[in-house]
Amino acid sequence: MIVSGEDRVLVHGITGKQGTFWTEQMRAYGTRIVGGVHPTKSGTEHVGVPVFASAQEAAASLDGGVDVSVLFVPPAGAGAAIDDAVAAGAGMVVVLTEFIPVHDTMAAVAGAAEAGCVLMGPNTAGVVTPGQAFVGFMPAFDDRIFNPGRVGVISRSGSLGTLACVELTRAGLGQSAFLGIGGDPVSGTSTAQAFAALDADPGTDAIVVIGEIGGRKEEDAAEVIAASSKPVASFIAGATSPPGKRMGHAGAIVEGSTGTYASKRRALEEAGAAVVDVPWELPAALGRT
Amino acid sequence: MKLPEHQAKELLRRYHIPTPAGRLATTADEARAAAESIGGRVAVKAQVRSGGRGKAGGIAVVDAAPAAGEAAERLLAMELNGERVASVLVEQAVDIDTERYLAVAIDPSAGRPMLMTSDRGGVEVEAMADDIERTVIAAADPGPSEPIPAAAHRLFTDLDALLVEINPLAVTADGELIALDAKIELDDAAAFRHRDLLDELGVADDVDVTGTERERRAAAMGLRLIELGGDIAVLANGAGLTMATMDAIVAAGGSPANFLEIGGDAYTKATPALELVLSQPGVRSLLVNFCGAFARCDVMTAGVIEAWETLQPGLPVSFSIAGTGMDEAAAMVRDRLGMAPHPTMGDAVRAAVDASTGSAGDGAAR
Incomplete structure (x- = not known):
């Protein structure tokens, strides 16, 4: 789940505007881009890497195969692209696509889980290992935002996760890894699974959990947080959001008594996390736990 | 999209799930005719998508056609949880x-x-x-x-x-x-x-029929606007950051008037977004909080400045800008608005709250 500079990364949708721009950004940062996928442009080259018709073709053609697939593809084709990446033997698939039909997501998540593939997202901004590599569309290259260090960050939201890293960096706390799990209600990697990865990571000394209202991801993570000996600080967005309204992310909706701010805050505090009222209190809170 | 009851039941019937005999009516006359053709006791049910319809008086069970017409007349004049009742379902009452x-x-x-x-x-x-x-x-x-x-x-x-x-x-x-x-x-x-x-x-494409007029206009443009009661207009990108901005305003003693999220593919629509948040009455200051990953700060900021120059709202505004394209965005704010973004989100939030409570903003307010 924590990407390294050695990981061989394949970009689905590499020839599009965003795919091109972010492939160049990723490579300039140190990410090892080994190829791209476009269904009708097999055999060509784009931004200096070979393009294949599918991830399976790429894995068969490239020495060393594919470790990570990243999807810059439209929603209608995302489910099939995930299945392709899983079948190609990728250990991790980073799904940036927003608005994937949730039934497609459910099927893809089940397929990835069965194959033992880590699925990040959908609707994630990606993952960053500062100083080494990033996969997705994160401003990893700006050292006012990301810096190498020992704090692991988990976030459902790309923008708010980025802000958390800005605040950590301002306080002199670098990051070991940023794990964007995505804003959709159904996702491949839960907060608990991302937390477990950071808890097991010897390069991570402390963990920040950025959550938001809706769903049960934070409540479900309480058990692994309670069992961890690393300091944990958390901010949950949506304390003042009106109930019953979808707050942009499909995942951020409070219906009835599930997914409320109070329930999440209580679960995390009981697990020993320091839950702050505003994001800029996160660095100080890590020192308090 | 949430389907109204009559469409939901049409789908159930297609899957051979029994439903009471029923007909949709948009006028009292149609309701009366429907009740006559069904015969006996009928339920007249307001077709709205919001919950709690029964409790709010949106269902009437009547014994005969004339009473069905009267019930329909009353229901069709109603608004339930902010949604106008445009049709009623007249249905056979079931024992x-x-x-x-x-x-x-x-x-x-x-x-x-x-x-x-x-x-x-x-x-x-x-x-x-x-x-x-x-x-x-x-x-x-x-x-x-x-x-x-x-x-x-x-x-x-x-x-x-x-x-x-x-x-x-x-x-x-x-x-x-x-x-x-x-x-x-x-x-x-x-x-x-x-x-x-x-x-x-006949399923309508509109995603939110229960929102305010401005909320519906925003939704039609692919923007997520939520109107609240306070006086600070909020424009931010990404759902998480937008919610966090609102939380931070409240924590700092302020009160958000609304907030609008322009993340994802909508990040190029900053100009209509700003028009929407500023058109709400009672807005006394504006907070712009951008933290760009995919959504580029310079693109969003250019849109905001364009709208600002067109609207000339004469309100105090605070910017916090970080992430992809932040330097270009900050330069635009300096060159065209003659001000600097705040160095942190905390500073920008506090400035917006101060402006809304009058300590800095009264002179500039509309």
């Missing part, structure tokens, strides 16, 4: 023995569909949450085998539903099962797969 609950929904933790059942139905699902038995349907599991749950599951899967809820699923005096009320929500993201069916049913 009920018991009421059950049946739904197929998504369990987000499991990432799978789940079957929800209870022998006690007919009340709001929140009120009986503990009575509901939930069964997650695994990927390899064919699903429920009883005819009505199986049909509901098939409908859920075939039509990319987020929710198929039959409440109550009534057991009649004759021991027959019949769906008395139904809620179906389909996945907007999958609408492209079901275009023909949606057109045939």
